[in-house]
Amino acid sequence: QVQLVESGGGLVQAGGSLRLSCVAPGSMFRSKSMGWFRQAPGKEREFVSGISWIGGTTDYSDSVKGRFTISRDNAKNTVYLQMNSLKFEDTAIYYCAAGPSIVVRNSGAYRYWGQGTQVTVLS
Numbered sequence: 154q155v156q157l158v159e160s161g162g163g164l165v166q167a168g169g170s171l172r173l174s175c176v177a178p179g180s181m182f183r184s185k186s187m188g189w190f191r192q193a194p195g196k197e198r199e200f201v202s203g204i205s206w207i208g209g210t211t212d213y214s215d216s217v218k219g220r221f222t223i224s225r226d227n228a229k230n231t232v233y234l235q236m237n238s239l240k241f242e243d244t245a246i247y248y249c250a251a252g253p254s255i256v257v258r259n260s261g262a263y264r265y266w267g268q269g270t271q272v273t274v275l276s
Contacts, residue, residue: 156181159249162270165239171272173234175249181265186210186252187225187232188263191245191272201247202234203256212256217243241276 161173173189188203202223203212211223222235232249247270250263 156265157249157251157267159247159267159270162247162272164273164275166275167239167241169239169274170235170237171239173236173247173249173270173272175232175234175267177230177232177249177251177265179230181251182227182230184254186254186256187223188250188252188256188258188260189223189232189234190248190250190260190263191243192248192269193242193245196245198248198260200258200260203252203258204232205256206254210256212258214258236272239272239274241274244272244274246271 157177159175184206186205189201190198191201192198204223204225220238225232249267251265252263
């Protein structure tokens with residue numbers, strides 16, 4: 154049963170931008186950190202970015218730091234991932250997840266997940 158819904162993925166040329174969105178039910182969004190993860194073919198799921206409930210704390214993997222920006226609109230139960238300067242190696246299925254009250258990188262700490270949105274970057 155899908156509880157979080159991602160959107161915004163697609164096909165883009167290297168150097169381009171995409172903005173992912175994730176909408177969650179209020180019960181899964183309120184007071185929780187939100188995270189973005191990704192999984193490329195043949196690879197394990199990896200942490201991309203996370204944001205705390207109030208939004209004052211953010212975290213990024215080294216591979217996306219400086220290029221991706223996470224934000225959230227608590228009134229809309231929505232978290233965003235602005236992805237700029239996309240690279241071929243950013244190609245993956247991107248998942249959003251609702252986690253504990255603090256931002257963590259461990260996917261096991263996130264209880265609720267979306268079904269993912271495909272991002273394909275053409276080199």
